[in-house]
Amino acid sequence: SAVISQKPSRDICQRGTSLTIQCQVDSQVTMMFWYRQQPGQSLTLIATANQGSEATYESGFVIDKFPISRPNLTFSTLTVSNMSPEDSSIYLCSGGSSVNYGYTFGSGTRLTVV
């Protein structure tokens, strides 16, 4: 299965600034996703990152706040824009060739906004 490298692993940011999180996959994958996870909670899907086109966002998430890029089948970025303390969370990318074979997760980015 694919291996996903995610960075940064953690960051502390000032409110009003933006942070870009990167995920690099060691092989081409059809599907990539971005999740948010509060400590002790389940995974909340932010969006599906579509290669070469605009991401598909879930209800409650918008492109202006969470712009996503996916220039090819091995790389994607998520930007958390104009951050507020409410954006403090763990952000995870995930990917794989098919939902029928299970997905791999990056190691996560622990974001704290002060």
Next chain:
Amino acid sequence: GQQVMQIPQYQHVQEGEDFTTYCNSSTTLSNIQWYKQRPGGHPVFLIQLVKSGEVKKQKRLTFQFGEAKKNSSLHITATQTTDVGTYFCAGPSSNTGKLIFGQGTTLQVKP
């Protein structure tokens, strides 16, 4: 919309006791997947069940997929401290490639 419910939310057991978590989907699933997230870690794919009534084993872990393909369970025999973590079930959302995750069951094992 499609939902996946998982119970219990938390389970504390003594080392050596058995543990079971249950997963129920609001819709019939093409497959059910199980993931484990260790404290401070990220979810790791454990297994996928596809067939109605399927049972798969991984050492002390037994996974079952219901006959109607709407429910599943994970049973751990004789828990060890290495089993600590949160276990998530997840099912595919129709034709989107997305996974719908349950709320997870957090297992604590007392040595």
